[in-house]
Amino acid sequence: xxxxxxxxxxxxxxxxxxxxxxxxxxxxxxxxxxxxxxxxxxxxxxxxxxxxxxxxxxxxxxxxxxxxxxxxxxxxxxxxxxxxxxxxxxxxxxxxxxxxxxxxxxxxxxxxxxxxxxxxxxxxxxxxxxxxxxxxxxxxxxxxxxxxxxxxxxxxxxxxxxxxxxxxxxxxxxxxxxxxxxxxxxxxxxxxxxxxxxxxxxxxxxxxxxxxxxxxxxxxxxxxxxxxxxxxxxxxxxxxxxxxxxxxxxxxxxxxxxxxxxxxxxxxxxxxxxxxxxxxxxxxxxxxxxxxxxxxxxxxxxxxxxxxxxxxxxxxxxxxxxxxxxxxxxxxxxxxxxxxxxxxxxxxxxx
Numbered sequence: 001x002x003x004x005x006x007x008x009x010x011x012x013x014x015x016x017x018x019x020x021x022x023x024x025x026x027x028x029x030x031x032x033x034x035x036x037x038x039x040x041x042x043x044x045x046x047x048x049x050x051x052x053x054x055x056x057x058x059x060x061x062x063x064x065x066x067x068x069x070x071x072x073x074x075x076x077x078x079x080x081x082x083x084x085x086x087x088x089x090x091x092x093x094x095x096x097x098x099x100x101x102x103x104x105x106x107x108x109x110x111x112x113x114x115x116x117x118x119x120x121x122x123x124x125x126x127x128x129x130x131x132x133x134x135x136x137x138x139x140x141x142x143x144x145x146x147x148x149x150x151x152x153x154x155x156x157x158x159x160x161x162x163x164x165x166x167x168x169x170x171x172x173x174x175x176x177x178x179x180x181x182x183x184x185x186x187x188x189x190x191x192x193x194x195x196x197x198x199x200x201x202x203x204x205x206x207x208x209x210x211x212x213x214x215x216x217x218x219x220x221x222x223x224x225x226x227x228x229x230x231x232x233x234x235x236x237x238x239x240x241x242x243x244x245x246x247x248x249x250x251x252x253x254x255x256x257x258x259x260x261x262x263x264x265x266x267x268x269x270x271x272x273x274x275x276x277x278x279x280x281x282x283x284x285x286x287x288x289x290x291x292x293x294x295x296x297x298x299x300x301x302x303x304x305x306x307x308x309x310x311x312x313x314x315x316x317x318x319x320x321x322x323x324x325x326x327x328x329x330x331x332x333x334x335x336x337x338x339x340x341x342x343x344x345x346x347x348x349x350x351x
Contacts, residue, residue, distance in 0.1 A: 051171075052171045053171075057168055061168065064234065065238060068234050070234075071230050071231075075235065083223050086213070087235055090213050090240075091239055093127050094127040094128030095244075095276050095300075096124050097121060097125030097126065097128050099293070100304060101122070102130075102137060102140075107140045110288075110289050110290060110317070111291040111305060111309075111317045111318060112315050113308070113313060113314050114315075115193060116313050117314055118194070122196075122197040125197070126201070126208040129241075130244070132198045133197055134194075134198045139176075142179050143248075145183070147263065147265070148252070150175040151179040153172065153176050154167040154249075156253060160250075160253060163248045163253075164242075164245045164246070167248075209237065213236070216228075243271075246271050247271055247279070247281060252281070254266060255269075255282070256282070256334060257336070258333045259329050259333050260333065261333055261335075262332065265284070272294075276300040276301050277294065280294030283295050286332070287319075287325075289318050
C-alpha cells in the first residue's frame, strides 16, 4: 500500500489529497511519494535481531489446533443442523465485529457510527475472541504504515507461516514495538464505548465468545453440553481466527494486484468469502479509508453497514470516486483489472 496513509504528517497521498487532486495523480508522483516516505518514516534497526519464541503461546495455539483437527474428524455435523448453523452464525457475528468494527470503523475510520452501532460492534468483536480493541487497532495501523517491513507485526516477507500465525508465537521485533508507540490512538481512547470494551475485554470475551455461544444450543434446542462446547470452542473459534489470519498471509502472497502491482497485498476470492469481504486486499491497501473495503463489494459486512446507514446509525461513509480508482488502476495496476481490456496492448504494459 501507499506508506503512511494514516499519518497526518505524511507527504503520501491521503484521502483529502486524492479527492481534491484526482486529475494530477500520475505514476511518477506516487513513486516519488513512496520513496520519500519510506526513507523519512522508516529506518531499519541496525544489527541482527534474535527471534525469541513465546512457548506458552506456541503450546496454547498448537493445543487448540490439535483439538480442532480432532473435532473435525469426530464431530457429527449432521446430527443437529441447528448446531452446525450456529457455528456459521457465530463466525458471521464475530466476523462482522472484526471487519465492520475494529477494522473499518475503529482502525480506518471509514465511516462514523452512533453509540447504538458502536455497542453492537464491540459485542460482535468480543465474540471473535481476539486481542482488545486498543491492541488490534494499534497493530493494524502499524501494519498499514510500515507494510511488509520489520516494523510490520506480521511481515509477509518472512513467509506464509510467520504472517499467518507465527508472529503470535514469538516476541515482536523491536521496530514493531518502537513504531507502535508512535501511533496516535487518541481517537480510540476518546470513544467511551471502546474504552469500556478495552477495560473489560476479558470479561466480555468470556461472555460473548464462550459462555453464551455454548449455552444457547443447550437451552434453545436441547443440544448436549459436549457438542455445544466442541462446536463453539474448538471449531468455530479456530475457524474465525484462521479466516482472519488469512488476510495477513494468503491475501499478501497469492492473487492478483489490479490496483497496485508494486505491493504484496492481493485480491483473493477465498479470503473474500472466508472473511465476508476482506479479500480485496490490494484495493484496501491503496484505499484503506473506503468503507466497502473493495471496489465492488457486495459481501455481508458492506451490506450490514449500508443497512445501519439507512436507519441512521452509520453515516459519513467514505469511498473514492470512480475516476480516482481508474487513474490509480491504470497507473499502478498489474493489468488484471477489466479497465485494461479497453486499452491497446502496447499501452497497458507495466514497466
